[in-house]
Amino acid sequence: MAAPLHLFSAARSSASYRVRIALNLKGLAYDQTPIDLRAGEQRSPAFKAHNPQGLVPALIAGNLTLTQSPAIIEWLDETYPQPALLPADRDGRARVRALAAIIACDIHPINNLRILGYLQHQLGLDEATRNTWYRHWVNEGFAALETLLEQGGSGDFCHGEAPGLADLHLVPQVFNALRYDVDLAPYPRIRRIDAACRALPAFIAAAPERQPGF
Numbered sequence: 001m002a003a004p005l006h007l008f009s010a011a012r013s014s015a016s017y018r019v020r021i022a023l024n025l026k027g028l029a030y031d032q033t034p035i036d037l038r039a040g041e042q043r044s045p046a047f048k049a050h051n052p053q054g055l056v057p058a059l060i061a062g063n064l065t066l067t068q069s070p071a072i073i074e075w076l077d078e079t080y081p082q083p084a085l086l087p088a089d090r091d092g093r094a095r096v097r098a099l100a101a102i103i104a105c106d107i108h109p110i111n112n113l114r115i116l117g118y119l120q121h122q123l124g125l126d127e128a129t130r131n132t133w134y135r136h137w138v139n140e141g142f143a144a145l146e147t148l149l150e151q152g153g154s155g156d157f158c159h160g161e162a163p164g165l166a167d168l169h170l171v172p173q174v175f176n177a178l179r180y181d182v183d184l185a186p187y188p189r190i191r192r193i194d195a196a197c198r199a200l201p202a203f204i205a206a207a208p209e210r211q212p213g214f
């Protein structure tokens with residue numbers, strides 16, 4: 001029997017949002033514990049017992065505790081192969097992983113809550129300057145993504161005929177870009193893919209406003 005799944009997640013956390021989409025695309029049932037990031041619950045001893053890094057998400061699968069959304073998503077894809085989140089061909093997999101990595105490695109980590117908190121409290125940057133920082137790194141990443149996505153054709157999704165790993169990274173990053181008033185006008189392909197994905201039940205159910213603690 002499959003292990004029960006329990007997700008420690010924050011409604012607006014894009015890394016949590018990715019995992020919720022992956023779970024939903026796989027049709028997996030899971031329970032959730034909301035972690036209040038603004039209140040610092042991620043740094044509580046109770047949560048750090050699950051993830052010593054003090055970051056969400058963490059997924060408990062039976063006796064196993066998984067952290068780092070890309071690792072969690074790969075584990076889900078290997079454990080529950082259908083529907084696949086990666087293309088069947090090697091070159092396609094490399095493309096999709098690269099698209100996802102632009103977000104997970106190059107945009108998100110430098111715009112995370114703890115980074116913005118450091119800019120505010122340790123470096124004394126005001127809100128307008130912090131927002132300029134945020135928008136700068138999103139725009140750099142989205143400009144490259146837009147070009148790569150255009151090169152990949154005009155379908156509804158980042159790659160191929162079904163949503164997958166790149167899409168479940170893109171939608172949460174767009175959600176957060178909009179929170180920071182990033183102008184998405186220069187990114188029509190990103191906007192179209194985001195809209196197509198957000199119309200699907202797996203993405204709708206994963207949306208921040210549908211989560212406990214929103």
Ligand SMILES: N[C@@H](CCC(=O)N[C@@H](CS)C(=O)NCC(=O)O)C(=O)O
Nearest residue numbers: 013014015055056068069112113114
């Ligand atoms: N690389 C990690 C990043 C996790 C992460 O940064 N989570 C954020 C929310 S999206 C968090 O917990 N932030 C809390 C903080 O910065 O204190 C992953 O993909 O799981």
